[in-house]
Amino acid sequence: MTWALARDLPHHVGIIMDGNGRWATLRGEQREAGHKAGSAAVRRVVRAARRLGIGALTLYAFSEQNWGRPGGEVDALMGLLEEFLRSERGEILENGIRLVGIGDLSRLPEHVRHALDPLARDSEANRGMTLALALSYGAREEIAEVARKLALDAKEGRLDPRQIDANVIAARMPSLSVGEPDLILRTGGEQRLSNFLLYGAANAELVFSEKLWPDFDEADLFEAIHVYQQRMKSQVP
Ligand code: IPE
Ligand code: IPE
Ligand code: MG
Numbered sequence: 001m002t003w004a005l006a007r008d009l010p011h012h013v014g015i016i017m018d019g020n021g022r023w024a025t026l027r028g029e030q031r032e033a034g035h036k037a038g039s040a041a042v043r044r045v046v047r048a049a050r051r052l053g054i055g056a057l058t059l060y061a062f063s064e065q066n067w068g069r070p071g072g073e074v075d076a077l078m079g080l081l082e083e084f085l086r087s088e089r090g091e092i093l094e095n096g097i098r099l100v101g102i103g104d105l106s107r108l109p110e111h112v113r114h115a116l117d118p119l120a121r122d123s124e125a126n127r128g129m130t131l132a133l134a135l136s137y138g139a140r141e142e143i144a145e146v147a148r149k150l151a152l153d154a155k156e157g158r159l160d161p162r163q164i165d166a167n168v169i170a171a172r173m174p175s176l177s178v179g180e181p182d183l184i185l186r187t188g189g190e191q192r193l194s195n196f197l198l199y200g201a202a203n204a205e206l207v208f209s210e211k212l213w214p215d216f217d218e219a220d221l222f223e224a225i226h227v228y229q230q231r232m233k234s235q236v237p
Pocket of ligand 2: 016017061063
């Protein structure tokens with residue numbers, strides 16, 4: 001199946017990994033069990049994307065708004081995040097993956113930063129695929145941060161405000177350092193962006209899957225990319 005996907009491969013894919021809680025509830029388990037199973041799905045999908053030759057994968061792992069969830073659930077998510085970073089470190093480095101964190105990383109607990117920061121540093125020169133983890137991320141907050149920095153630069157005379165246009169803003173966005181997302185995929189059946197990559201989403205294809213994230217696998221990723229490719233084919237040049 002893989003060969004058929006080689007044409008019109010999206011360069012940058014963003015995924016809103018949704019449905020962990022419902023997956024667990026359906027099984028009569030705690031939401032945390034869904035996040036654990038979701039973490040295994042992340043491993044599968046990162047491997048599949050790397051094998052496929054996707055240039056950049058941005059995974060929405062924890063939103064700015066997710067800080068509002070019960071403390072126990074937030075702690076469980078942070079624990080799983082640290083575990084993911086530690087257990088995948090070897091494979092990420094061996095496979096030439098560059099790992100970056102986007103979002104307000106200063107809000108993350110220290111135990112996560114201790115796993116995240118060295119991996120980001122040690123994988124910085126890798127060119128195989130960029131894996132961007134959106135952590136404590138909100139697109140409106142990202143836009144506000146860029147606006148704040150532009151205003152400061154203008155105030156301090158480093159920037160002529162008349163030069164600010166859409167490209168200047170995009171160039172300062174951490175979420176777009178790997179280019180605009182070509183495809184944004186959301187699992188779990190909801191059809192909204194939930195504050196993910198809003199600025200970059202301007203021209204992205206949106207694909208929604210009914211599958212709950214813990215059930216999402218390689219074949220589902222291929223199917224979403226196939227949908228993207230069909231849309232590319234039918235676009236008027
Ligand atoms: C997505 O699954 C994971 C995070 C938001 C961290 P949810 O936890 O939102 O699962 P549902 O949407 O309640 O099923
Ligand atoms: C979006 O899912 C955030 C992540 C996948 C990390 P949510 O479940 O938090 O979003 P809403 O509440 O459905 O908008
Ligand atoms: Mg959800």
